[in-house]
Amino acid sequence: MGNASLVLFAAAAALLSCLWVGPAVVQAEDPYLFFEWHVTYGTISPLGVPQQGILINGQFPGPKINCTSNNNIVVNVFNEIDEPFLLTWYGIQQRKNSWQDGTPGTMCPIMPGTNYTYQFQVKDQIGSYYYFPTTNLQRASGGFGGLQILSRDLIPVPFDPPADDYNVLVGDWYTKGHKSLKKLLDSGRSLGRPDGIQINGKSGKVGGNDEPLYTMEAGKTYRYRVCNVGLKTSLNFRIQGHSLKLVEMEGSHTVQNIYDSLDLHVGQCFSVLVTADQAPQDYYMVVSSRFSKKPLTAVGIIRYANGNGPASPQLPPPPPETAGGSIAWSINQFRSFRWNLTASAARPNPQGSYHYGQINITRTIQLVNTRARVDGKLRYAVNGVSYVDPATATPLKLAEYFGVPDKVFTYDIMKDVPDSSNSNVIVAPNVINGTFRNFVEIIFENPEKTIQTWQLDGYSFFAVAIETGKWSPEKRKNYNLVDAVSRHNIQVYPGSWAAIMTTLDNAGMWNLRSEMSENAYLGQQLYISVLSPARSLRDEYNIPDNTQLCGIVKDLPKPAPYTI
Template sequence: MDTRKSGFLAVLLIFISIALVKSEDPYHFFEWKVTYGTMSPLGVPQQVILINDKFPGPVINCTSNNNIVVNVFNNLDEPFLLTWNGIQHRKNSWVDGTPGTMCPIQPGTNFTYKFQVKDQIGTYYYFPTTAMHRAAGGIGVIQVHSRPLIPVPFDNPADEFAVVVGDWFNKGHKSLKNLLDGGNSIGRPDGVHINGKSAQVGASAEPSWTFEAGKTYRFRFCNVGMRTSVNFRFQGHDMKLVEVEGSHLMQNDYMSMDLHVGQCMSVLVTADQPPKDYYLVISSRFTKQPYSTVATIRYAGNSAPASPELPTPPPAGTLGIAWSINQFRSFRWNLTASAARPNPQGSYHYGQINITRTIKLVNSRSYIDGKLRFALNGVSHIDPKTPLKLVEYFGAADKEFKYNLIQDEPPADVEKNVKIAPNVLNGTYRNFVEIVFENRENTIQTYHLDGYSFFAVAIEPGKWAPEKRKNYNLEDAVSRHNVAVFPGCWAAVMTTLDNAGMWSLRSEMWERFYLGQQLYVSVLSPERSLRDEYSLPETTQLCGIVANLPKPPPYV
């Protein structure tokens, strides 16, 4: 028997026996084989990354508080890691799947992730964080349902569909990596896709989804692209927005929705139109060259073709930015819905918690020794040879990085004297912090924080100042993990640092992430207690300078 598979069976039996003894929440077990394959998302054959021979990869369908065990076999020719975007990993950054927290899975080996979707519901996704693998696939949706006894604020749909969308490059992930390593930009994408496919109006295509007249369906959308915001809209059908990144919303109807890189949301669509084919339309936003694609929805028993007249896209340019900001402002957290939700320090009333720290982050683009780099507050992050979390845990942090190279206030000119180094901020456990992202560039940005959800309280044009707090939504801002920052605008979020660990705060524009527009927030529990953070798991892979060091005593 394959030793990797026998090891997984042993781990599986251990988890099952522990669950039976402790009456833990249910477990879901997955075995994934990561391989290369050939697909043509935009009609051009190229190497993609498949999970169990699929792109998009398998959907993880689970319920709040379930335990997820995923045994990942890396059959690529280079190291590989997966991160679970939006899953908070309470007390468990050991399996966060970023280069700052984990050693990569080496070719020909496997690693078993174990995490819990603790107190979460909603729509998330997983993707690779190594090299430029995100440009090649290895991506899928995570659907976390409410527990059966907890009602949701809408009737159960007839079915639900996971939809990954985003931009796509025909160059291939290794060519894109070579461009960045050589100090160049990856340039513009070649198009957009829907679940790894593209089609144009009038082209013959099998339907992607089938409706039955009178029934309502849930579509879970995630923008998994590299750099491009998209808009989605259904021909002839309204949408009811019900969930954004793990939060139920006050339900509004929309004709079209902007979805920025890294974001997920759920909409309900009712089959209330004359039976025939209809298009789902995906189009790019805020790009000099427009891109679009369609997928077909067919009413059961009918095959009359869809109309060639597509629904009108939202405005472009400055008017488009205002349109998208107004859409963000229309999102309101449903405070009466029964669901798992974050409640640090009474965050149902987060607007009444005193801010203990304000961190203002300004992104920049510059060239260092002729090579393109991106930075936050004048530091362009680079990963050390040993993951930051491991060297910190083993007491060897001073050998790999220094804390707080950046200040809470950016320098006057963030593009000058940019330093390339590991970028790690110390965070005080259980402090309530305000993070302000200020975008002085002419391209849209999106940011994600691992390990937490935050309250996205404001997006406005101009520069941020303390008096802008009077414009914050301090009552029902959406709890989420991703925020867009438009050109010449700022965005403010608030969160409690109540999840001990080492957590990635990053640009979701993957070119920018790869070239330094990211940092890590180290949140240490003063007591080093199992109550606050799990000890280093026995199955953790060690590498770099900690590979042969004795393990510190476990937390108690």
């Protein structure tokens, strides 16, 4: 974007920053950040093999959004590829605004040759996030980028300002591209093993002539924001010769423990501080696969300014990979993560006195994931229901808002507790009713031999426990009810369960899904409808004026708007 455009946008922001609220009274809004993005195809080579990728403004990964808590983000997205396109803002708790969530259950897609402007506020949030496309498995070809939210100047951060702030987007990668991978899934087959691992769109090799990813000056400390944007593979992150001080995880400041390496499961993000306290030379950043039969490793160079000498070919070893031992190691690391209750930050209660462990649970939802064959094709299910988008091509949220949900989906076809005596799988849109402001417990139980991760849009939740075996009510005695990290993604190991707690206080239609892209595409997801009985602007925004309409609601008159 040129300087002239920035000036015009700044002028527009200045006009938007004032609201007329009465005679001679002006109230300032939070700042606006404006972006114009063009989505195109282009040639990329993450694993050294040229292939078609999805670029944003010609970039892979896409442009980074750097903003501050409470900023208003406006992104005008031009779809210049040959498929419908949507972006979701992963981990951003869009308060009262599932209209902009960017999932097929909430929005009509941006059709080829058209554009759509997202507008949302990063209200009361800080931390490390990213965005990615949600349609047609396009995430496998790119279209993702980093999004970081800084604390406002008046809010102290529990560590000194770093010398620089680096985004690291890592993930497994396939050389086939999203269209070929989608055909595999549509034919009833699995994606199979990935071909490699990419780090910021590249995959370096030990002893190669790669340019450095980042440069550090001796004696200074740097912040690395690392996100796993892959399709299915858990990863381990480490930096040769350097310790990692964990300071933030998915929007929450953490107790600042020191680690040699950190497991990073699909969809998860964390921030670590790294001090340049070694001899001035090159060092390898190492990202390797976890819990996979065929180990994969990628490296990237971190260079000391004025350093001399290449990185040592002796890479730091990965965590244990023995049967059972790898899971035990990773679970113990999860249990070491603690919420920093003394840090000031944008969160449910700034004093850290939000005693979630003392709130009565009003509903327990136990979700068991399974795989099955339906009409000879592979499907994944939750409690016997395998999700599929409505045949009417109508987003669930729009059908509900326009008062025609019965023509698109049926509420509560899935039970809160699975019926172990019934192995049948229903293929249908899966929407459960969530009572506004109820405090719920959700149990994820994984009887499969592969790891899972789960994401809940629109919310942060307290990740209170992960254990092997099956869940039962008496397991609650093992929950962390004091300082579990408030986050939006949790892993579930093979033959294990995980428990989370949250208050359903964000009205809207919110996606709860497996972050394993194959599983979600083939049915392992659902939506939670959280309606405010008051139908008030205090609880949910009105439908945006620029909302695209499709399916059976395309020509229907809009309902009366909510009022204060």
